[in-house]
Amino acid sequence: MPLIKASGSLRFGNDKIVFILDASESAQNVKENIINLMYEILKQLPHSSVEQIYFLGNPSHYDPSMFTSRATSWFKQNSSRASLITPIFHILRNREDVQIVTIGSGPIFDLADWENDPILQRTLFVCLGESLTQGVEGADEIKSPSPTDLINHFYLLPTCAEIKGKGFLPLLWSNPSYRLSISRNGEATLKAENTTDFSLKLVFLITEGSEPQVTLTYSGGIQKSIALDQIELCWESPTPILLTTSEKEIFNKALRRESFLCLHCGKEHSYDTLRCRAKGGIYGDCIYPTLAKEGISGFVIFFIEGDKVFSIPYQSEVFPLGNMKAAIRKGPITKIYAYDETNGGWFEENQQLPPYYLIEEGKYVVVF
Amino acid sequence: MWWSFDKTGFPLFSLYPDGLQIHLFPVTKLQFEMFLAEHNKYGDNWYKEILALNKRVSYKKFTEKDIEGLFITGVLPEEAEEFAQWLGEGFRLPTLAEWRGVYKNLENKHITHKEILYNKCLDPRAKFIIERLIKFIRPSVWLDLSLLRGGLVEWVKSGPAYTGLGSPRPDFQPNLWNPLQDEIRPTNSTNRVSFFGFRLVREVKKADRYMNQSAGCWEDG
Numbered sequence: 237m238p239l240i241k242a243s244g245s246l247r248f249g250n251d252k253i254v255f256i257l258d259a260s261e262s263a264q265n266v267k268e269n270i271i272n273l274m275y276e277i278l279k280q281l282p283h284s285s286v287e288q289i290y291f292l293g294n295p296s297h298y299d300p301s302m303f304t305s306r307a308t309s310w311f312k313q314n315s316s317r318a319s320l321i322t323p324i325f326h327i328l329r330n331r332e333d334v335q336i337v338t339i340g341s342g343p344i345f346d347l348a349d350w351e352n353d354p355i356l357q358r359t360l361f362v363c364l365g366e367s368l369t370q371g372v373e374g375a376d377e378i379k380s381p382s383p384t385d386l387i388n389h390f391y392l393l394p395t396c397a398e399i400k401g402k403g404f405l406p407l408l409w410s411n412p413s414y415r416l417s418i419s420r421n422g423e424a425t426l427k428a429e430n431t432t433d434f435s436l437k438l439v440f441l442i443t444e445g446s447e448p449q450v451t452l453t454y455s456g457g458i459q460k461s462i463a464l465d466q467i468e469l470c471w472e473s474p475t476p477i478l479l480t481t482s483e484k485e486i487f488n489k490a491l492r493r494e495s496f497l498c499l500h501c502g503k504e505h506s507y508d509t510l511r512c513r514a515k516g517g518i519y520g521d522c523i524y525p526t527l528a529k530e531g532i533s534g535f536v537i538f539f540i541e542g543d544k545v546f547s548i549p550y551q552s553e554v555f556p557l558g559n560m561k562a563a564i565r566k567g568p569i570t571k572i573y574a575y576d577e578t579n580g581g582w583f584e585e586n587q588q589l590p591p592y593y594l595i596e597e598g599k600y601v602v603v604f
Numbered sequence: 605m606w607w608s609f610d611k612t613g614f615p616l617f618s619l620y621p622d623g624l625q626i627h628l629f630p631v632t633k634l635q636f637e638m639f640l641a642e643h644n645k646y647g648d649n650w651y652k653e654i655l656a657l658n659k660r661v662s663y664k665k666f667t668e669k670d671i672e673g674l675f676i677t678g679v680l681p682e683e684a685e686e687f688a689q690w691l692g693e694g695f696r697l698p699t700l701a702e703w704r705g706v707y708k709n710l711e712n713k714h715i716t717h718k719e720i721l722y723n724k725c726l727d728p729r730a731k732f733i734i735e736r737l738i739k740f741i742r743p744s745v746w747l748d749l750s751l752l753r754g755g756l757v758e759w760v761k762s763g764p765a766y767t768g769l770g771s772p773r774p775d776f777q778p779n780l781w782n783p784l785q786d787e788i789r790p791t792n793s794t795n796r797v798s799f800f801g802f803r804l805v806r807e808v809k810k811a812d813r814y815m816n817q818s819a820g821c822w823e824d825g
Contacts, residue, residue, distance in 0.1 A: 261648040293641050316647040323641040345651060346637060348662035349729075 239403050239441045239560055239575060244464030246397070246436045246450065252287040252333055253390070255300070256324055258340020258368070259291050259314035266341045266364040271307045273339060273364070276383035278303055290324045292340060293317030297327075319368075322346045325355055334358065335390050341365030347372045360390050394452040397434045399426040399464070402580050403443030405562055405573075408471055408552045410437040416553055416564070418573065422581015439469055441556065443580070476539075476546035483524045484545045487538060490592055491600075499525055508591045510604055522604055533604045534565065540598040555589075555601055563589040563603065570603045605713075605746070608808070610691055612638050613727025615734075616806060619709050626698060626706055627803035628749075629675070630756050631687065633660055634729055636676040639690050646683075654678045657798035663729050668740035672756060672776050674733065678796040681759045681766040687804075694806040700762045702805060703752075703769050704784055710747040756801035757781075757788050772799055 255277075257270055278286060278300060288297040291314035298310055321344050328334055336359040338344075343366070350356055352374045361368045361377040369375035378389060397414075399406070406416060406426045413431040418424045428434055434452075442448060452460045479487060482499055489496040490507040498505050500521050501514035511520035522528040527536065527547060535550035555563040560575035562582070570589040573582045592600045605617045608625055612635040616625040640646050654676070661673030679687075681697065688695040698706075718738070721731055734749075743749040752758075757770035757777070768788035771781045777799040781788060790797050 262652075294644070295641060314644075316644050318637070318640045318646060318651045319648055320637050320641055322637065342648065345655065345660060346634075346662075348660075349634075349664060351662065351664065 237403075237443045237445060237577070240444045241407070241439065241441055241556075243437070243439045243467055243469035244448065245438070245467050245469075246434065246462075246464060252331075253281070253285055253335050253337060254288045254290065254297075254328060254331075255286070256290045256292060256321065256336060256338040256340075257311075257314075258319060258338070258342070259311040260293065260317055260319045260340070260342065261315065262319060262342025263340045263365065264315070267311055269364045270339050271311065273362075273383060273386070274303060274307070277387060280383060280387055287334065291317060292338075292344065293320045293323065295323035295327060319344045320346050322349060325350055325353075329355055332358070336360070337362060337386075337390055338368060339364065340368055342368065343370045344368050347375060351375075362386060394434060394454050394460075396427065396429045396453040397436075398451045398453075399438075399448050400424065401442050401448040402446040403441060403575060404446075404448050405441045405554065405575075405582055406438050407441060407554050407556055407562075408439040411435060418564070418582055418584075422576060422579055422583050424582050437467070437469060438464075439471060441562075441575075474549055474551075476548050477526055477530065479524065479538075479545045479547060480526060483526060486523060487545050498523060510591055510602060527604070535563070536602050536604060537595070538592070538600045538602065550601070555603075557593065557601075558595065561585075563593070563601070565603060607723065609723075609725040609727075610635075610695070610804075610806075612691070613725060614730045615723075615726060618808070619706070622808065624698075624702060625806045625808055626702075627805075629733075629751055630758060630801040630803045631676050631684075632663070632674050632733070633676050634663060634674075636679075636687060639687050643686075643690065653796065657796055663733050666733075666736065669775070671737070671740065671751075672772070672799070675756060675801045677756060677801040678798055679759075679800070679802065680794065680796065681802075684759050684802040684804075691804065692806075694808070695804045696806075697759055697761050697766070697802060698805040700760045700767065700769065700787070703758065703760045707747065707752050707769075707783060710745065710750060710752060713746045714744060715746055715749060752783075757797075757799050759800060759802040762787065766793075768797075768800055770799075 255274065263270065283301065286300040289300050289303060290297050294314055294317050319342060328336060338359060339362040341364050347369060351372050356374040361375055362381065363377055363379045367377060369377045381389065400423055405424045409426065411428065411433065413428040413433065414426050414436060416424060416426055440448065448464055450462050450464060452462065486496045493507045495504045495506050498512050500512040505512065510523055512523055513520035515521060522532065532549045535552065535555045537548045537550055539546055553565045557563055557572065562573050563570050564573055572585045572587055572589055574585055576583050589603055591602050595601055605619060606621055608616050610616060614635055615628045617628055618625045657678035659673050661670045663674060666674055684697055688697065721734060737749060741748055747753045753771055754773045755770060756772055757768040759766050760769050769783045771783050772779060
């Protein structure tokens with residue numbers, strides 16, 4: 237099966253949280269418990285994650301940052317409200333980026349109207365007294381949790397996230413916490429561990445008809461598989477850098493495998509020299525002063541347009557070479573990997589990426 | 605019949621182009637809850653008392669056996685008037701004569717087409733209810749679909765006082781009432797009665813009718 241290019245994303249902890257609190261008559265005896273629980277939750281959660289607070293029966297929202305100073309008066313204002321959730325669910329219905337936590341006691345009268353509605357999948361009911369849900373199907377309810385348990389229930393972050401799949405090879409990814417590794421059997425895995433941010437956007441290769449598998453591991457060893465969100469990704473390309481006339485001459489000579497005069501030291505270097513060590517340093521200076529000035533390293537694409545030569549840095553460890561091949565950087569070494577359809581994996585060819593590797597007519601890649 | 609909608613998206617009809625509009629159904633719990641959410645006066649204890657008289661049934665799950673659970677009952681006439689005020693200008697309880705007039709007119713009015721179901725102003729929940737009622741009741745005349753017959757006893761104004769008209773189905777409230785002759789009154793004016801509900805009327809001036817037409821929520825049918 238051929239390889240195709242696709243894109244996707246993972247979102248974690250970026251969901252906004254909305255709280256719906258029960259200030260009604262049925263919850264009067266647990267009012268202090270609700271307020272204290274909210275104090276503790278708001279202390280532990282990042283401020284930016286709690287978007288709004290609502291009260292049952294009231295479609296108006298309240299600012300969470302004011303909860304500490306205004307809780308008592310808000311509860312008093314809403315104490316005559318009936319325990320109805322529809323006024324708030326109507327507002328949040330299409331907000332798929334929002335998790336809803338409802339805290340209170342006593343039945344919510346109109347909850348049955350939302351039975352098996354998708355909004356219930358992102359709503360957690362926290363009962364501090366009498367059940368809120370009264371057995372409505374699809375309504376997830378927990379009873380009298382501690383603040384930490386409650387936060388873990390709806391805001392649990394994994395300890396590790398791994399992505400792999402048939403023919404999977406990530407090309408570009410947004411989160412540097414993720415690292416690429418390729419096993420001996422050719423399986424490429426993109427993995428992040430022990431970070432607080434597992435969110436990710438990526439462009440990848442995969443066998444046509446396959447989907448990447450995402451495995452999340454939580455503390456205690458619990459694992460969960462999820463799918464990437466399919467998205468159209470438009471990765472912004474940096475502005476091309478025009479080579480100077482002298483640099484263009486070096487480039488053209490390198491293509492012809494001819495030695496050239498270095499612009500740093502004035503001495504002759506062979507065509508495949510990419511860095512000049514005349515001034516010392518571990519790596520030396522990039523032979524193209526324009527790129528050296530920008531501090532560019534890694535993959536750089538050179539392309540010819542008319543009588544001009546441009547360069548564009550390519551910010552990734554992986555460069556697709558076409559023909560089911562890719563160049564993968566591991567520190568100072570860049571090797572070529574080829575996809576083996578029979579074995580369904582990426583295997584190292586016994587060569588490093590040569591300088592000025594031809595991608596297509598007029599386009600070359602170099603790794604600095 | 606000429607159709608229009610209240611601000612909750614539930615339908616009203618009139619029998620003449622400039623005639624009195626009347627709710628197609630008794631006021632539902634769904635509509636009343638919208639009033640509760642904006643009003644901030646009737647809380648849990650009040651609503652629990654109401655629901656103890658006539659249990660709430662979700663509009664998604666009602667059957668032919670518990671249709672009445674959809675509608676708000678047990679309310680006092682003053683509470684119905686408060687709801688009418690909230691619903692908007694011109695809304696009120698019908699008079700005894702108005703209610704009986706509509707009843708007589710609908711007795712032989714056959715349901716020939718149901719274009720009301722496709723009006724964009726109709727609340728989707730109201731549409732769901734109408735479709736389901738048609739399926740359960742299988743009405744041939746509007747009198748039955750409107751539940752003026754086989755529904756609740758409904759508050760109407762009789763002079764300065766309030767009285768009840770209706771002939772509920774026997775499984776809900778056994779009775780031999782003829783709404784064109786009998787009036788039903790609770791023994792005590794402050795008693796909540798489980799089978800007493802209400803629907804509202806609205807008088808429409810010609811100018812309002814044209815305004816509704818331009819809003820696209822008026823159909824001549």
